Amino acid sequence: MTTNLTFLGAAGTVTGSKFLLDAEGRRILVDAGLFQGDREWRRRNWQPLAVPPSTIDAIVVTHAHLDHCGFLPVLVREGFSGPVVCSRHTAQLIEIVLRDAAHIQEEEARWARESQLSKHAEPRALFDTADAEAALKLLEVLRPGETLDLGDDVRVDLHRGGHILGSRFAVVGREGARMLFSGDLGRPDHPLLLPPEKPGPVDHVVVESTYGDRAHEGNPVEELVAALDHTLARGGVALLPAFAIDRTPLLLRVVRDLVSAGRIPNVPVYVDSPMALTALAVYREALADRGDQEFRRELLVGGDPFDTGRLTLVPGPVESEQLNDPSHPCIVISASGMATGGRVLHHLEHQLPHRRNCVILTGYQVPGTRGRALADGAREIKIHGGYVPVRAEVANIRGFSAHADASQVVAWLRDLPEPQTAYVVHGEPSAAEALAGRLRSQLWWTAVVPRYEERVRIA
Incomplete structure (x- = not known):
């Protein structure tokens, strides 16, 4: 045949x-x-x-x-x-x-x-x-x-x-x-x-x-520590465009471990993506099934592996708008991971013009996406029909792929x-x-x- x-x-x-x-x-x-x-x-x-x-x-x-x-x-x-x-x-x-x-x-x-x-x-x-x-x-x-x-x-x-x-x-x-x-x-x-x-x-x-x-080179955790540490020290917002599926729970786990070890300040951490919140619930439900054969065993001990200590899950657009210009240093994780759509666009529009802030890219950026433009050093990007200046620091951490x-x-x-x-x-x-x-x-x-x-x- x-x-x-x-x-x-x-x-x-x-x-x-x-x-x-x-x-x-x-x-x-x-x-x-x-x-x-x-x-x-x-x-x-x-x-x-x-x-x-x-x-x-x-x-x-x-x-x-x-x-x-x-x-x-x-x-x-x-x-x-x-x-x-x-x-x-x-x-x-x-x-x-x-x-x-x-x-x-x-x-x-x-x-x-x-x-x-x-x-x-x-x-x-x-x-x-x-x-x-x-x-x-x-x-x-x-x-x-x-x-x-x-x-x-x-x-x-x-x-x-x-x-x-x-x-x-x-x-x-x-x-x-x-x-x-x-x-x-x-x-x-x-x-x-x-x-x-x-x-x-x-x-x-x-x-x-x-x-x-x-090859996956370098130490992505150390790169993340460096980007977070100096951004938060100058009172800025660390904005992490992240894929809602998998990348958000992975980053929460890494930030949780860094806070527990005293390696980064214990600042508020916001997850602002309806899809990421729903996906996080699926991950938590799967973890609760002790017979599940997908997770590493170490995640099954020690409490919620995704709770950073000051974690806030942002449910609605009103709360999301308040994160466009926070009055305090914080970490914002928002979708989409390549900045192609979603709530992260509003945060980028408000935060990219300010030098105290930092956009931290943690995943593969497909050519033609806003994320790829930022990774390649663009000085302005187009959002909602207009151009936004890129004055914030941009850190492209490839090792979390x-x-x-x-x-x-x-x-x-x-x-x-x-x-x-x-x-x-x-x-x-x-x-x-x-x-x-x-x-x-x-x-x-x-x-x-x-x-x-x-x-x-x-x-």
Whole structure:
């Protein structure tokens, strides 16, 4: 039986993960992510998929980040009606992510109409709340150790990925055409989560390369201490744009440990993101389940691992507005992590012009995002239709990433029997080429960097 694979996203760029497996009689999409970053990629979110969504039998989602699940509402609206297979925690987090994304897009479309700054006569959201709710009805949980038969001997099983709570790498296909999709691969030293499980034999590998050309160097905790210490000492606000899923609880854990050790002042810490608050509740609920096999054991002792001592969870817009210009030194953690939307934009608008403040970036910044512009030294950035001067200090701390670096990816793959082909995806072109080179030179594998919409025969 002929089996083909088409790269409908995360090829030539680091977002928009979509991999279509055509296995004579079965059509399976692995991940359904949004393109983010540069406009040329974001525009592809509005283009029809290469195949009618109604012809896709099932979708497998590796984890709940928007660039892996955010296109689901569009596919459902356009005719997809099959199961969306994922882990239990991924299902819980996808509910949060899609509802938040729909709300933000509806608000941005409303603002564009009212401000009349849009180039479009009738600005609209890519998807709305009704689309998101329709997608959520299709979620189907696959539990640890289970294998799901999708029909015609096409099977899927999921294994712990260690990237965020619920993240999995997926093995999909028939005997002789089994494919491993890494999703976003976690680090073996993630402060909260257990490392990725070891992969078993497969015929082909699709592996991410976000950090395919670099190593996690330096000591991110020491860099954070330095940035916080001198910002708070001069009476400033330390603003941390942070991904609501995983990065916010990770940062709370680090700040808690630093306060307990007396390494930074015990100042108020605010979490200002509705999505982050709801996701934090999922993390706490999962921790309370002592049988959960995702968290490191040390998190299960010593009280709430996320309570810094003076932690305030900011519920509503009124309280959020008060953080635009606080009258005291404090730490504000707010989404989104790349400053593409959400409450953090209002804080940036008010705090970037003041030299006493510091914006601390703690995650990968996709090209074309405001976060990337700040990391690259922009002196002004555009927010809500106008330009804001960047006078605040900007600290770009790369070491908190939840992605495995190049050496960690190679080490994870090393024990795998040589597959026929490794397809290197989900990276900027230079990063993908670098990782493919390492797989060739260190593992002697056939490694390919596929093009966007390239189609290959795998069996």
